[in-house]
Amino acid sequence: MKIQEKVKDLVEVRQYKGLRDFHADPTATLESYCFTDETASLMAAWLDSASSIGPGRGRSLALAGYRGVGKSHFLATFGSILALPELRSKIQNSHVSTATQGLLRRHYPLLNVRRGSQETLIEELKTAISASIGPEAALGAESITTLLERAAARSGDVPLVIIVDTAHDRINRVARNDGDDLAEMSSFASENNAVLAVALDDDIAGADGSNSAIVRAFNIDFLDQQHLFKVVNSFIFPKNNQKLTLIEEIYAYFSRVVPNFRWSSQRFVSLYPLHPGILDVAPYVRLFVQDFALLGFAAEAGERILGRPATSLIAFDEVFDNAEAGLRKIQDLEDAFSAYDRLNSEVVSKVPVMQRLQAKLILKALLLLSLNGRGATVEEICASMMIYDEADPTRALESVNGIIRLFAEALPDDISSYSEEGVGILYSFRANAKESANSVLDAAIGRTDPVVAVDVLRKLLQERYPDLTLTAAPDNPGLLSSESIAVWRGGQRRGRFYVALDENGLESIINQEESLDWRATLDLSGVLRPRSLRNVAQDCVLWQPDQLRKDEIDTLLRYHVLQTEADLIETFGDQHRALLHSQRVAAVNIAERVFLTNGNLVINGFDFNFTEEAIASQSVSGLISAMLDPMFETQYPEHPVFDRTLGVREVASAITDFFDPAKTGLDETQELAAAFLIPLGLAAEQGGTIVPINGERLDGLPFIRSVTDFLDASSDGQVEISKIYQCLKQQPFGFVREAQHLILASLVADRRIEFVTTRGDRINSRSLDLKIVWGDIVGIARPAISERAVVSNIKWAQILTGVDADLTGSRGSDEVVAALSAWLEEWNAANLLNRFDKVPDALVNTKIWLDASFVKKTLGRVVEALNHLTAGTFGLDQALGDIAEAFSHSEGEFEKSVASLERIEMFLSSVAVRQRIVGYTTPSGFANESRANDTKRALLACLSESVRNPASARNRETGYLWDGFRTQYRDSFSKEHMNIMRSHELQEKFDSIRRTDIWWEFESLSEIPQLRTQNWHKAVELSDRMAELDCGFESEKGLEHRAGCICGFDISGVAEWEAITDRIWKHVTAGHNSIRETIVRDFEWLLARTPDVSGVFESSGDYEAFKSLVNGLRSGELRRLSKAEIDLLHVMYHKLGGLTGRHSGNEQEPSRHLHNASSFVETEVGELAAV
Known part of the structure; x- marks a missing residue:
């Protein structure tokens, strides 16, 4: 295959930083x-x-x-x-x-x-x-x-x-x-x-x-491992989407020329340029080399391959080179590497030059593929190292086979070969432990019933598909089953998945359950022996796995005994984990071959192989969804296509909101309608908004006619819901249960039917906003006829608008339409319900919310009918009929709606004032004057009552109290603000404290970090607050809009301000005494640790002065310390701080605020630490 592109033209290689210890950072x-x-x-x-x-x-x-x-x-x-x-x-x-x-x-x-x-x-x-x-x-x-x-x-x-x-x-x-x-x-x-x-x-x-x-x-x-495919594809080797076709062509080329290139197209494309077989061997490498990380290896190797032709792959030899050093350290692999080195030096070197590189690759592949304890065939070695001959694929096999025979002849005791049924000759490096293990395992499986292999397959199937929760039938242990769902065209088709362990289990599947849309049976009775012609129910899909080969049965049994026989753990020791891992991988591959690769589905008498989509699925639901698509297409061609999956939550939201006129236009509701109701034909776009269809348009749907035909044929106008379900699931529509619920809800919304519950209650169109428990619905019926006096349609026009006209003439009809249009314009101008929806939830209580909900269901429906009337989609009679239905033909219901509307209007009129009151009173403190506080309490109580029971009188009372409170609070705040924030007395007291000797000594000694106490920090904090005094802002002006001043003065803290100087003096004196006690205690501790400390001081005079100072403090002398003495203390603590110890009774560590107030190093009281 000749192409011009390089690997770098097809993929991007992203760096990946591998971590050795995931808990370190x-x-x-x-x-x-x-x-x-x-x-x-x-x-x-x-x-x-x-x-x-x-x-x-x-x-x-x-x-x-x-x-x-x-x-x-x-x-x-x-x-x-x-x-x-x-x-x-x-x-x-x-x-x-x-x-x-x-x-x-x-x-x-x-x-x-x-x-x-x-x-x-x-x-x-x-x-x-x-x-x-x-x-x-x-x-x-x-x-x-x-x-x-x-x-x-x-x-x-x-x-x-x-x-x-x-x-x-x-x-x-x-x-x-x-x-x-x-x-x-x-x-x-x-x-x-x-x-x-x-x-x-x-x-x-x-x-x-x-x-x-x-x-x-x-x-x-x-x-x-499927997870790793996506990681490599998305994060390590993201592909150029325009080159995906070329990558698929490369896969097709390799599938044609490389012997046994057995990996799927999806896996190859996801991992490219990483060889797809590396994911198979990586777990075995990781068993021995803990540092081997696949993602990190792929990223590093990808950087080196970017400049190579697009047909180049990161193959097994690079894995070997990356892990070789680690593998050589493993004691169990010493003999294998000894043989490897001898073959490399004694055999490979004698191979003709043109084949020498190929021989080295084969040797590396042979050792790497021997790690699984099974070995590899010649074809598998060719595929792993990408050894092929484009002109004659068989020539490559002959060449590789010849080289491996050279290896086996040179070291017959180190190279093992044995034939496996259906596979061929397997070659591997021989290990004494492995040969012994094979003998022990062969003996163990000889004692095991081959039927166990069927149970192992079943367990592997359940591990692959977590949603397959099988339970045995009470009367037939040979038949297991699990409920499942097949998603087709967005509908969830319920079904049952059976697993027949024997022929009796298969034959017991006869009757179809009415609630199911499909049934599928996995026949495990034929995996051990040829199956006879199966007699299975016609509506049941049959999954036929392939028959197991003898070697596959042995592998499954080895996996079983390694799992279940505890004595084998002691027999094999460290080797047990590697053996179990290799047997599990082999068992998983067997299960995939038997169930998927060589298995098939029998649908309506025709055999279907599993598609790549089905094989790649990680759930039974996904597999069934992919495989039953043709069957559903044939049976239900008229079923609508939904944009996404229709579930119970979507049905509940659609019924609750879409059929509520007040919520129809919401974005979420419109999205649901576009996804499900329009495909069903139950909704249509009108004026840019999706709305429910009704009347003749609803009757025109064929499945609607099927439901109404059932009702017409019923003598009492009532039909069991199960019969309706069966009717709607028939061909050609085959509606799923969720779609059926939407169909029935649309009929209820159009007042064609009502739901009948187990208690005999009726659910009509006015109750659709409540949660419907579908399990309680037992039937449908024609709407019940009310025994109340029925108000005529024209009477409703008079009640609503006050117009008095005769509908028999065209002039009278025009007058009514004009009056109704004027009412609609007035409603839209008031915009009450939209304004209510914008009110914060914190201001809305349950009672007013219920009023709004009631108005939306009654007057909101009136608005919907009048919108149809003005748009020309409704006639006058139909519009008046809808209005009558909105109030259940009862003037009492209309009067309740009007009363609720009035309460909403009063509520909205007070919302702005209420928000302002709450915003003002919440931060306002309580004043010293009881009158302002009493008014505030009365105001808040009245405000709470107006929320519970809105009324115009209560709104007026709230306004009076609000005006009174602001006046009283403003007067009280201004008075206290003047007395405190502009107080000369407080400032004079503070100045007098700062002029004392105690303050000077306390401040000077606190500059020594080891002597700084919490009392000092508190004194500093309170002193900083004193700087807030002398506020010049005119607080009276600001109090119109906020309950405070820009200086932060709190009227509730007046008492604290009045006592602030006393608190400062208290901290100063307490801190001063504490510092003196600390100095004495530290000196005594120093003498106890270092009796001769005179050498610490620069002169004997300094030592004597310090000793005299301490003796004076010890005796309780109250004299003021001189500046020289304080300087001496500074020097002493600076020199000896790192040698001194800690004392008990330390105060707590200074707060963060106090730490920021000083540039000194802060420590606990009594702690002598070097600065």
Whole structure:
């Protein structure tokens, strides 16, 4: 294949910073995590679980998956989001970011337990608690429960987060069985305010043996390798969309010329230029080399390949070169590498020059593919190293086969070969441990019933499809079933998925359930032996898996015994994990071949192979949706196509809002109508707005006629809802249940039918704004005829507008239309309901909200009818009929609507005043004068009452109280503001304090950092407040608009201002005494530690002066210290600060505000620290 493009023309290679320790830098861990749709949904689900926990409602979560698939990174990211709320704003994925909104805005205490770092899990838990909470929490505790109880006690009311993952820097794999210990941790989490998240090796999911305790205790999620495809495609090698066709052509070329190039087109395109087989071998490399990171390797290798031709791939040899150094350190691989080196030096060097490079590639591939314990065929080696001959593909196979035979002949004891049925000859480097393991496993599976292989396949199927929750039939254990949904044209078609374990189970599927749209049966009875002609119900789709080969049965049985027989763990030791991993990978590949690659669906007697879309699906629902599309297309050609999936929530919103005239025009409602109601034909656009159709247009829909025909045929005008459901699901429409509900709701909205409940109650058009419980609906009926006196249509025109005209003549009709049009204009001008919708929720109570809802249902419907009348879509009779229906033909209902409207009008008239009152009175303090305070209380009480019961008299009373309060508060505030903020007396008292010797000495000594006390900081703070005095602003003017002055004066703090100088003096004297006591205490401590301190001073005179000073202070001498003595103290503390100790009884650390007020180093009282 000759093309001009380079790799760089088809893809962009982005840098990826791989992390070795995901817990070292939480910010880097979060920023480097690449969310896909799957991992974003999973992370959101885990965060939702963490949001919902509380005392006695903890959660235990576990994540399983292949080595290197990203479990550790996922868990570390989960822990970082919980523990560090400041990082949540850095999350780029909107789904995950939304999920964090439910978390507490606090730091969750986090324990990172690193399995494999110590001998037991208890010791590892102790280390985690010591690092996070403190070593004292782990002292003396010898059980997991005790340790976690102590940790939970320290976390208070914030949930405790425990992350358990294997240590990144461990040398050997963790061979111990921690199942019971992890189950104990899970039990504690579920009974306390904690969330436990554990990373499980890929052998844990679905285990029955030693790890069964984990399976029972945890909700296990599986991180599939498919996730890595999307990460590579989106974050490492994003493709040039215009070149995707070329990449697919390259895939087609390789599929044609490369022997056994078995990978799918979707996988190849997603990973290009990474060889698709590297994802198969990467987990085995990761088993031995913990540092091997697939994403980091891909990014580095991608940089080197950019300039190569577009047909170049990052192949297995680059994986080998990257991991070789690490693999050579593994003791189990020493013999393999010894043989590798001998072959490289003794055999490869003798191969003809033209084939020498090829021989080296084959040797690397052989060793790399031997890590799975199975080996590889010649075809698989060709495909892995991209060895092919475009002219003759068989020539490449012959060449590779010849080189491998040279290897086997040169070292027959080191190169193993054996034939596998349906596969061919498998070559691998021989290992004594592996040969012994094969013998032990062969003996173990010889004791196992082959039927077990069927059960293993079923479990693998359930692991692949998490939504497949199978339960056995009570009367037939050979038949399992699970409810499922197939999404087709936006509708959710309910069905049942059966798994028949034997022929009896298959034959028992006979009757179709009326509530189902489809049935599918997986026939497992034919995987072990050829199946006979199956007699299955005609309406049931049959899934026929391929028959297992003998070697595949053995592989499934090996996987089973490695999982379930605990003695094999002791027999194999460290090798057990690698064996189990390799057998699981092989079992998963077998399941994919049997179920999907070689399996098929029988639909209406025709065999269908699974499509790529179906094979790639990660749910049974997705698989069935893809495969049953042709069947549904044939059966229901007239079913509408919805833009998105129609669910219960969409139905509830559409019925509640779309058929409510006040909500029809909302953006969300219009979107729902465009997506679902227009395709159904139940709505149409009118004047730029989608509105419900009614009358003859509704009757013109064929499925509507089917419903009305049922009612016409009924003797009592009532029909069971089940019969209507069956009617609407028939061909050619085949409406799903949600669509049927919309159809029936449109008939109720048009007053054609009413719902009948189990209690015999009726639900009519006026009740559609309430939540409908569809399980309570048992039938539909014609609207009940009211026994109340019916008001004629013309009477409603007179009631509404006051016009008195005769409808029999055209002139009278014109007068009525004109009067109704004038009423509509007056309504639109008042715009009451729109104004009400804009009122803040905080000002709306339940009573006034109910009034508004009632008016919207009655007068709002009148407005809708009159809009139709003025637009010409309604005649006068129909409009008046709708008006009569809006009030249920009752003048009493009309009078209630008018009364509610009046209350709304009074409510709106007082909203502006109410907002101003609330904004003014909330920040206003309480004055010293009781009259202003009493008026304020009366005003707030009247305001609350006017919210509960709006009335014009109450609005007037509120206005009188408001005017009185402002006047009284303004007078009181101005008086107190003048007395305090312009007080000469307070300033004089403060000046007198600052002139005292005590103040001077206190201020001078506080400049020494070690002597600065909280009393000094309080004195400074209060002194700064004194600087606020002498406000020159005319507060009377400002009080018209705000309840305060620009200086920040609070009328409630008058008493504090009056006592401020007394508080300053109190702190000064207390601080002065404390400093003197500290000096004496420090000198005594210094003498006790260093008896001869005379050498510290520059002269003996300084020492004697200091000693005399201390003796004077010790005796309680009240004389003022001289400046020389204070200077001496400065020098002494500066020189000896680093040698002195700490004293008990220290005051608390200064506050942040006080710290900013000084440039000195701040310490606790009595602490002697070097400046």
